[in-house]
Amino acid sequence: MSARIRSRRARLVPSMAGLAALSLLAVACAPAGGDSGGGSDGGGDDQGGATEFTFLTTVENPQIRDELTRLSENQCAAENEALPLVVDTIPQADVNQRVSVLASQDALPVMFVSPTSESKVGGDMYESGALLELEETLTDLGVWEDVLPAAASTVNAIYGDMVSLPFQYNIEGFWYNKQIFADNGLEVPTTWAEFTEAAAALDAAGVQPLTASGAQGWTITRYISTYLARANGVDALAQVTDGSASFTDPDYLIAAQELATLGEAGYFGQGIVSRDMDTVTAEFFGGTAAMMYNGSWVLSNVYDEEQNTIGVDNIGFFPFPEVEGGAGSIDDYPANTGTVTAVSASLYNDKVGAWLACIAENYGSSLLENQGAISGFVQNTEVDGVEPLVAEITERMVDAQDAVIWLEGPFDQRFGDAAGLSAGSLVDGGISPEDYMAQIQDAVDAAQ
Amino acid sequence: MRDVLGDRKAIVILLAPALAFYTLIKLVPILWSLGLTFFDGNVLRGYEPVGFDNFTRLVNDSVFWEATAFTLKYALVATVLQVAAGYLLAILYVFVLRKGSALLRTIVFFPVILPTVAVGVLFKRLFGIHPTPGPVNSIIEAFGGQSLDWFASGDTSFLVLILMDVWRSMGFFAVLLYAGLVDIPEEVIESARMDGAKGARLIRHIVLPLSLPVLLSAVVFAVNSTLKVFDSILAITNGGPGTETQPLTLYMYRTVFTYNEYGYGSTLALALTVIAFLVTIVIFRSARKDITADKAAR
Numbered sequence: 001m002s003a004r005i006r007s008r009r010a011r012l013v014p015s016m017a018g019l020a021a022l023s024l025l026a027v028a029c030a031p032a033g034g035d036s037g038g039g040s041d042g043g044g045d046d047q048g049g050a051t052e053f054t055f056l057t058t059v060e061n062p063q064i065r066d067e068l069t070r071l072s073e074n075q076c077a078a079e080n081e082a083l084p085l086v087v088d089t090i091p092q093a094d095v096n097q098r099v100s101v102l103a104s105q106d107a108l109p110v111m112f113v114s115p116t117s118e119s120k121v122g123g124d125m126y127e128s129g130a131l132l133e134l135e136e137t138l139t140d141l142g143v144w145e146d147v148l149p150a151a152a153s154t155v156n157a158i159y160g161d162m163v164s165l166p167f168q169y170n171i172e173g174f175w176y177n178k179q180i181f182a183d184n185g186l187e188v189p190t191t192w193a194e195f196t197e198a199a200a201a202l203d204a205a206g207v208q209p210l211t212a213s214g215a216q217g218w219t220i221t222r223y224i225s226t227y228l229a230r231a232n233g234v235d236a237l238a239q240v241t242d243g244s245a246s247f248t249d250p251d252y253l254i255a256a257q258e259l260a261t262l263g264e265a266g267y268f269g270q271g272i273v274s275r276d277m278d279t280v281t282a283e284f285f286g287g288t289a290a291m292m293y294n295g296s297w298v299l300s301n302v303y304d305e306e307q308n309t310i311g312v313d314n315i316g317f318f319p320f321p322e323v324e325g326g327a328g329s330i331d332d333y334p335a336n337t338g339t340v341t342a343v344s345a346s347l348y349n350d351k352v353g354a355w356l357a358c359i360a361e362n363y364g365s366s367l368l369e370n371q372g373a374i375s376g377f378v379q380n381t382e383v384d385g386v387e388p389l390v391a392e393i394t395e396r397m398v399d400a401q402d403a404v405i406w407l408e409g410p411f412d413q414r415f416g417d418a419a420g421l422s423a424g425s426l427v428d429g430g431i432s433p434e435d436y437m438a439q440i441q442d443a444v445d446a447a448q
Numbered sequence: 449m450r451d452v453l454g455d456r457k458a459i460v461i462l463l464a465p466a467l468a469f470y471t472l473i474k475l476v477p478i479l480w481s482l483g484l485t486f487f488d489g490n491v492l493r494g495y496e497p498v499g500f501d502n503f504t505r506l507v508n509d510s511v512f513w514e515a516t517a518f519t520l521k522y523a524l525v526a527t528v529l530q531v532a533a534g535y536l537l538a539i540l541y542v543f544v545l546r547k548g549s550a551l552l553r554t555i556v557f558f559p560v561i562l563p564t565v566a567v568g569v570l571f572k573r574l575f576g577i578h579p580t581p582g583p584v585n586s587i588i589e590a591f592g593g594q595s596l597d598w599f600a601s602g603d604t605s606f607l608v609l610i611l612m613d614v615w616r617s618m619g620f621f622a623v624l625l626y627a628g629l630v631d632i633p634e635e636v637i638e639s640a641r642m643d644g645a646k647g648a649r650l651i652r653h654i655v656l657p658l659s660l661p662v663l664l665s666a667v668v669f670a671v672n673s674t675l676k677v678f679d680s681i682l683a684i685t686n687g688g689p690g691t692e693t694q695p696l697t698l699y700m701y702r703t704v705f706t707y708n709e710y711g712y713g714s715t716l717a718l719a720l721t722v723i724a725f726l727v728t729i730v731i732f733r734s735a736r737k738d739i740t741a742d743k744a745a746r
Contacts, residue, residue, distance in 0.1 A: 097705040104491035124492040124708065214689070271577040273689050274599035279578040413707050422690040428600050430689055 049349030053083045054109035056099070058092045058339065063300075064167045065089070067367050068359070075366065076358040083351040092339075096413070103130045110352055114163070114342040117413050121160030125342075132343040135162035141353050143360035151376025154335045154403045165356075166376020167363065168338030170295040171397055172222060173319040175302075177310060180207055180290045188318045190330060192230070192258070195321045199267045202290050210262065211289035213280045214273040214424020218406065220259070221419050222293055225407035226320040226334050227255040233327035234402040240444060241410045247441040248434075256426060256433035263427030273424035285309060293320075295336070296374060296393045303372055303387060315389060319396070333396065334404040337376050411444060418443040484714035495711070502715040512716065514691060515699040516723070519675060522609070522695060523727070526677075527670040529614045534621025534666065539651065541622065542629045553626070557619035564616070568683030571612040575599070602692030605685045609693060612680060617673070621666050628662025629655065664735045668728055675724050696720045 057065050065087045072080035088109065090098050096115045102108045108130060118125040125131060135152070138144040151166040176188070181198075184205050189195040199209035212219040228236035232251060239245035245252060262268065269289065281301055284292040285308045292298075301307050302315050322330045343356070364377035372387060374394055386394075408416040419440050425431040431439075485502050489495035506512055537556060541549035559567060575598040576582040585595040598604045632655065640654045656663075678697040681687060687694030696716060704713030 096708065100490065100492050100708060118492070118708070124490065128492050215686075270595065271597040271600065274576065274597055275578050282579055417702065417706070421686075421688050424600070425689045428597075428689075430601060 050083060050110045050344075050347040050352050053080070053085045053111070053352065053355050055085065055087050056102075056109045056112040057087065057089055057341070058095065058113055059089045060092050061339065063367070063371060063373060064341065067167075067363060067371065070370060071358065071362055071366055075362040076355065079351070079355045079358045083355060085355075095339075100124070103128055106346065108344045108347070110347045111165075111341060111343050114340040116340055117411075117416070119159055119163050119340045119342060126159075126161070126163060130342075130345060131163045132345040132348050133162060134165060134343065137343075137348070137353070138356065138360060141357045141360070143357045146360040146364070146378045146380065148376050148378060148397070150335070150397060150400055150403070151337055154376075155337050157403050158336070158405060158409050159340070163342055164337055164340040165343070165359070166337040167341050168297065169335070169374055169376035169397065170297050170338065171333040171335050171393065171400060172226075172293065172295040173317055173333065174291050175284065175294055175298060176291045176316050176318065177284070177287060177289075177314055178316045179310065179314045180287070181316075188316070189321050190318075192227070192321045192323045196262070199262065199291075200265070203265065203267055208269040208283070208289045209267040210269075210291050210293075211275075211280050211283040212268055212272060212293060212427070213275045213277050214428070215276040216280075217420025217423035218408070219277070219280065219293060220272075220423035220427055221407040222334060223259045223262075224255045225409075226404055227258060227323065228252060229332060229334075229404040230320065230323040230328040230330070231255065231326040234332050234404055236328075237405055237407070237410050240441075243448075247437040247444070253433060253437050256437050260426055260429070260433045264429060268427055273428050273430070275424075281307065296397075297338075299387075299390055299393065300371065300373060302389060312387070312389065317389070317393065317396075328404075329401060331399065331401040332404050333400045334406060335397075335400065336406065407440075412447050414447065415440060415443040481714045481717055484711050485718055487711040488709070490708040490710045492708070498711065502712050505712060506715050506719060511691060511694075511699060512696075512719070515694050515696045516719070518693060519677075519695045519697075519720075519723070522606070522677060523671055523674040525610055526613045526674040527667060529610065530617050530621055530670045530674070531625075531663070531666050533614055533618040535625050535663070537618060537622035538625035538629050539655070541626050553619075553623065556622055559616045560620045562616070564679045565683045567612060567616050568680045571608060572599075572684050575608050599685055600689060602689065605689070605693045609681060609684060612684065613674065613677070616680075617670075621670065624666050624669070625659065625662060628659045631662075632658045660735070664731070667731055671727055671731065672724055675720070675727065696723075 055065065055068065068085060069087065072085040090113075095113055096118070099108070099112060099114055100118070102112075103125060114125050114131065115123075117123055119131060120126060135144065138147065147166060148169060151169040152162060154169070155162055155164050155166060180202070181188070184201055184207070186198050186201060187194075189198050202209040212223075214220065225237060231254070232239070232245075236245070236252070240247060240252075247253070263272070269283070280289075280292060280294075281298070283289040285301060287310045302312060308315070319330050319333060322328070343352070360377055361380055364375050364379040365381035365383055367373050367375050367377075368379055368386065368390070369381075369383045372390055374390070374397065407419055422431050422436055422439060426433065426436045484495070486497055486499060487495040488498045488501070541553060545552060574582050575584050577585055577595050577597050581589060581595045584598075589595055596604065598608050636654065636658070637650070640650055645654060676697055677695050678701070681693060681695055681698060685693045687698045691699075697720065700713050700716040700720065703709050703716055707713075
């Protein structure tokens with residue numbers, strides 16, 4: 001080989017190396033899928049509308065996907081034929097991260113679970129314009145009257161706009177063991193004083209009066225927000241958000257003090273900080289604890305014979321008691337519509353509209369008939385054989401006045417962590433009511 | 449082959465693609481994260497430059513200082529116990545069990561290959577109080593004591609976390625240090641024995657100085673892994689109660705993926721990197737001082 005050829009080859013070496021490196025980078029950067037030319041991952045067509053009724057939901061909540069699958073095979077079979085339902089799931093813990101990334105890449109599915117705090121007016125998801133405004137859409141489709149007014153007002157109160165389909169509609173309160181109450185000669189308490197007296201009587205009789213979960217802080221923080229709503233009115237939290245009140249004010253601090261007093265008396269039993277929800281439901285439905293604060297979604301546990309060993313007839317429900325002299329009413333229920341289930345604004349088309357109309361018309365009855373659960377959609381078809389407790393809860397929903405917003409509802413995720421992660425310690429005595437309220441007020445101040 | 453490896457250009461051809469790939473998957477995200485420390489925002493909202501605001505916020509963030517204090521405390525205690533337990537086991541393998549140590553080495557190493565989250569769940573159950581008292585609480589009750597909610601306070605949670613980490617990783621350090629100990633020439637040990645060095649004196653004056661380099665590596669490994677502890681704490685305490693057992697990694701994770709604050713989360717990541725870097729330098733420098741002092745003494 002001549003020196004000239006070697007020299008030319010030597011000059012080519014860096015170029016070849018660079019080319020090889022670039023090729024590798026190109027391969028590494030290329031999409032994972034083979035087809036890079038189609039619509040978005042959300043099942044969009046060339047015009048941006050949907051070609052599939054893609055639905056992203058959480059692994060932990062099979063209720064909605066099961067019912068939609070049932071509808072796709074029955075009442076909504078025609079809509080499903082035009083736009084097939086495709087369900088995908090992600091863990092609840094991944095919702096914030098995954099849905100935000102999908103939105104940033106314009107790859108959202110047609111219907112999806114959306115991060116709660118980001119879906120409110122002012123939140124990143126809302127402000128990005130990714131969420132379809134549902135009141136206008138459902139009104140245009142002629143099915144707005146199929147949404148329960150209370151459910152619609154709850155969505156609007158929490159998020160500031162109709163961004164979520166009310167696949168669930170829950171009211172919350174105390175579930176109690178009728179047998180234990182009867183054995184101890186107790187009536188259903190209607191005031192906070194009666195409630196604490198009942199708890200004291202149960203404790204004296206050797207029964208654990210209450211159960212809650214420190215691992216799921218909301219089961220404890222609800223005591224604070226609902227006490228505040230009873231004592232200071234349903235706008236108690238709104239006053240904190242607009243700066244006219246603070247969680248450290250004496251009339252707000254008392255809510256945490258009352259809760260800490262219950263904990264100090266040992267009414268929640270041992271180990272509340274590490275107790276999880278499975279243990280809470282096992283304690284209540286196993287007859288260990290007399291009362292449990294929870295939402296109406298727990299009806300599915302009530303009618304599950306494997307879980308409910310004390311019997312359906314022994315389960316009762318009463319609303320969070322009134323605070324004597326308070327500005328709130330016992331008819332104001334803490335309510336929510338479950339996880340935000342939004343619809344993509346960019347993928348909406350007539351076929352999606354047809355699906356939404358079918359859901360609004362049929363979901364309420366179908367869910368009650370097949371799963372014994374209540375949604376925020378009207379029950380257009382009469383369902384036979386509704387269980388008495390389900391009927392009672394439905395009646396309470398209809399009679400509900402104002403919705404009480406949960407403690408974390410109006411605030412951001414940092415507030416949620418500040419309130420939820422220390423809730424068990426507040427009951428356990430690990431943090432004082434003063435420090436707890438100062439901590440959550442700090443989270444409010446930091447966000448402003 | 450010698451011709452190929454002696455040719456710088458051939459080396460470039462062979463290495464360039466791999467180097468470019470490494471750069472792409474390693475250095476680019478690091479530099480990207482470094483750049484994000486000067487921005488505020490997230491993938492949805494977009495990013496806006498904020499100068500040094502994230503660093504000012506970091507200095508004034510009490511949660512950051514709490515998390516840093518916990519991280520350093522955890523790293524210090526876990527490192528000392530992990531390496532000490534590993535060293536004792538290595539000495540046991542080499543000087544007591546000798547060739548019969550294979551079975552014990554395998555058993556002690558076994559937790560290393562288990563998924564951390566699975567080990568976390570195991571320890572949660574061991575020390576748990578729900579739905580029924582776990583084995584540890586059962587033993588306490590059997591001796592007339594009262595069950596304890598180990599995860600109700602930061603101190604007892606810390607104890608469980610340390611126990612779990614030491615149990616899980618001592619097998620790894622034992623094998624690492626074992627490799628260092630078997631490298632010590634048998635003649636040196638024998639001559640020390642003939643000079644009358646036995647037991648603790650032999651370890652203190654012969655084995656320990658000769659195994660110092662591998663011990664140093666073990667400490668650097670341990671410090672860096674414990675400074676970055678994440679999954680085990682997430683599985684056992686989730687940083688609680690409150691934020692009492694929240695390390696920097698968990699705070700960083702929450703800041704980025706729960707609070708959607710990518711810029712500040714990157715600043716926390718940078719802070720953790722700097723801490724790990726400084727601690728490693730301190731360890732190396734102090735070790736070098738020891739060696740220099742040793743040589744001077746000789």
